[in-house]
Amino acid sequence: MRAQVKNRNNNFKFFEMKEIKEDDYKQLINLILKENPEALLASLSFTNIKIYLRKVIESDNLSLYVLKKKNTIVAYAVIAKKVSSLILMFSNMKL
Numbered sequence: 001m002r003a004q005v006k007n008r009n010n011n012f013k014f015f016e017m018k019e020i021k022e023d024d025y026k027q028l029i030n031l032i033l034k035e036n037p038e039a040l041l042a043s044l045s046f047t048n049i050k051i052y053l054r055k056v057i058e059s060d061n062l063s064l065y066v067l068k069k070k071n072t073i074v075a076y077a078v079i080a081k082k083v084s085s086l087i088l089m090f091s092n093m094k095l
Helices: 022-035 046-058 083-092
Strands: 004-006 012-017 062-069 072-080
Touching: 022 046, 022 072, 046 062, 046 083, 062 083, 072 083
Parallel strands: none
Antiparallel strands: 004 012, 012 062, 062 072
């Protein structure tokens, strides 16, 4: 089970994602595209962003954290143990 941090009103949940359901993929990708459309990640196709997110959660060097309000993802963060892990992941992707 994933560790969660809740606020006092129990409206928000912050946790590391260890698996991603299809609806979560859609929410995350829409958030990525909406949040910063000029970012490198947002310039990828829906399929490639999905592949990237899957690789992040499967990685030993990267983690995906999300903040949910009820069942809606309102924020996300990709945390890397080393910056080189992020660069390597992008350079290894076949775009």
